[in-house]
Amino acid sequence: MKKIMILLLIVALSGCTPAAAMNVLSKTDGHLNKSEDVWRLDESWLNSYSSFAFDLHRQIALDKENTFFSPASILLALAMTVQGANGQTRQQMMDAFSMGTLDPLAFNTAMKQFQNRLLTPTSHTLNLANSIWMRKGYDASVREDFLSVNRNYFGAFIAALDFDDPMASKTINDWVKTNTKGLIEKIVEDQISPLTVMFLINTVYFKADWLEPFEKNQTRDDTFYGSTAKQIKFMNQDAYFPYVETDDYQAVMVPYKDYQSSMIVFLPKEGKDVSLTAELYQEIFKDLSFQIISAYRGKMVRLSLPKMELATEIKLVEVLKSLGIKDAFDPSAADFSNLSSTALSDQLHIANVLHKAVLKVDEKGTEAAAVTSVEVGVTSMPSIDVIMKVNRPFTVILADATGAILFMGDILDPQ
Numbered sequence: 470m471k472k473i474m475i476l477l478l479i480v481a482l483s484g485c486t487p488a489a490a491m492n493v494l495s496k497t498d499g500h501l502n503k504s505e506d507v508w509r510l511d512e513s514w515l516n517s518y519s520s521f522a523f524d525l526h527r528q529i530a531l532d533k534e535n536t537f538f539s540p541a542s543i544l545l546a547l548a549m550t551v552q553g554a555n556g557q558t559r560q561q562m563m564d565a566f567s568m569g570t571l572d573p574l575a576f577n578t579a580m581k582q583f584q585n586r587l588l589t590p591t592s593h594t595l596n597l598a599n600s601i602w603m604r605k606g607y608d609a610s611v612r613e614d615f616l617s618v619n620r621n622y623f624g625a626f627i628a629a630l631d632f633d634d635p636m637a638s639k640t641i642n643d644w645v646k647t648n649t650k651g652l653i654e655k656i657v658e659d660q661i662s663p664l665t666v667m668f669l670i671n672t673v674y675f676k677a678d679w680l681e682p683f684e685k686n687q688t689r690d691d692t693f694y695g696s697t698a699k700q701i702k703f704m705n706q707d708a709y710f711p712y713v714e715t716d717d718y719q720a721v722m723v724p725y726k727d728y729q730s731s732m733i734v735f736l737p738k739e740g741k742d743v744s745l746t747a748e749l750y751q752e753i754f755k756d757l758s759f760q761i762i763s764a765y766r767g768k769m770v771r772l773s774l775p776k777m778e779l780a781t782e783i784k785l786v787e788v789l790k791s792l793g794i795k796d797a798f799d800p801s802a803a804d805f806s807n808l809s810s811t812a813l814s815d816q817l818h819i820a821n822v823l824h825k826a827v828l829k830v831d832e833k834g835t836e837a838a839a840v841t842s843v844e845v846g847v848t849s850m851p852s853i854d855v856i857m858k859v860n861r862p863f864t865v866i867l868a869d870a871t872g873a874i875l876f877m878g879d880i881l882d883p884q
Contacts, residue, residue: 491640492605492629494616499598499648499672501624507586510871514579516751517567518544522874523747524567528788530744530879537781537865537878538826539839541587545671548580549599549625550819552618553808558796565792577622584623586871591729593677595875598648600626602641602668610811611667623671632661641668648672652827652838675867675875677725678834681708683774685832693775694861695882702776702884703860704832707853711757712768717743719857721770722757725834728870732835733757734774735864736857745864754872768854775859775883777830785822794819826876828865837867837876 522540529536544566551562563569568576587595601619603611608629619625630637638657646654649672657668683704691703711722718738724731733754735745745753786798796802803818826839867876 492608493627494608494629495620495625495627497620497624497626499600499624499626501581501584501588501597501599503585503588504581505585506589507582508589508870510583510586510873511579514568514583515871515873516747518583519747519751519872519874520567521565522877523745523750524565524792525788526877526879527744528791529783532783533881535779535781535878535881536783537779537828537876537880538783538824539673539837539876541873541875542671542673542839543785543824545580545584545597545599545623545673546669548576549619549623549669549671553612553615553805553812554797555804555807558802558804559807561794561796565789565794577618581622583873586873587673587869587875592726593730594674595730596672596674598626598670598672599623600628600644600668600670602670603627603629604632604666605629607666610809612808612810615808619669625669632665633663635659637661641670645670645672648674649838650674652836653825673875674838676834676836677730680724680726680728681706682834683832688776688832691773692860693883699882703773704776705771705773707769707771710768710770710772711760712770712855712857713753713756714855717741719855720753720757721772721857723772723774724761728761730867730869730875732830733866733868734857734859735866736859736861737863739861750866751872754868758870758872771853771856773856773858773860774830775880776832777828777880777883779880779883780827781825781878783824783826785824786819789822826878828876828878835867839876
């Protein structure tokens with residue numbers, strides 16, 4: 470039986486297309502034409518998305534190491550992929566998203582609305598781009614409906630390349646490097662496998678300045694108590710921040726300019742074994758947001774926050790299987806017949822899912838990026854009210870003003 474592989478690469482950063490010898494099959498450069506400014510998301514959909522994000526978080530956190538990742542990137546990548554799935558394969562994926570009751574039109578409309586929300590102008594930079602790269606020759610079997618929905622709802626750039634040409638991987642990697650502002654230089658191996666027939670790439674890039682920057686002369690060395698104690702750089706600021714505290718944890722919102730996005734830091738108190746759940750996050754976010762819109766100045770917090778520069782790499786196959794996506798990874802059960810007319814005879818299935826993320830936090834602000842690779846194939850000084858010293862493992866969330874999570878993770882070692 471013929472062995473065929475589709476590599477779906479989902480990158481979190483920004484985009485344009487480099488010049489290269491290719492057969493371009495779309496008029497877009499990969500950017501969705503934003504049809505409207507979106508300031509609110511459907512609450513039911515947002516709750517479903519949060520559930521998916523925290524389901525991922527719960528499983529990824531089992532590795533007991535830095536788990537920073539972008540649920541937005543992973544969802545957008547899988548949302549492009551699910552356009553090619555059918556039957557039980559599709560239903561399992563939709564159920565894992567906590568969106569199993571949505572029909573295809575409702576789901577795609579919600580995904581476009583989500584992207585429009587992320588693209589609504591603010592003081593931060595958040596760019597999205599999507600692309601589909603097909604092996605020349607195989608593109609004849611790819612269904613036009615699959616390509617069309619990815620054009621219309623994801624703005625996908627679509628092209629066919631000779632994957633046997635050594636320049637093919639460079640063309641794709643150059644696209645990725647450009648779209649990630651150079652943060653990710655390579656995602657495709659120099660020699661593309663003869664089993665690989667397609668790459669799907671989603672890019673998201675986030676960069677924002679703090680509403681109130683940290684003064685560099687207040688940055689000092691101090692001890693972070695992770696698996697071992699180590700000296701790292703801590704930024705320090707006394708300011709009014711939206712703040713929540715219980716007997717079990719402290720939570721603070723550090724806003725970026727114009728309050729359209731923020732970093733939320735969740736710190737369990739010493740000796741407390743408490744995890745952030747979707748329900749608790751929603752409760753905390755509503756409380757912190759209310760402090761902003763009610764003109765409550767928040768608490769005067771003496772905040773000591775680590776400077777962060779880290780990169781993570783997470784293999785997601787077992788994580789997604791634990792969420793119920795099983796058939797998509799099984800050559801004998803996977804049904805991607807909505808992607809290709811030969812999908813069933815070729816036993817197309819997801820062979821690998823790899824996610825990479827980058828986080829940089831300094832006195833000025835934050836820059837974050839993520840890459841998810843999904844491989845489908847076949848067998849083959851005022852008075853201080855509170856002190857919050859983030860000097861032990863904590864959870865961090867980068868969210869927009871609606872509460873939609875862009876990036877999240879457990880930080881066990883900030884540097």
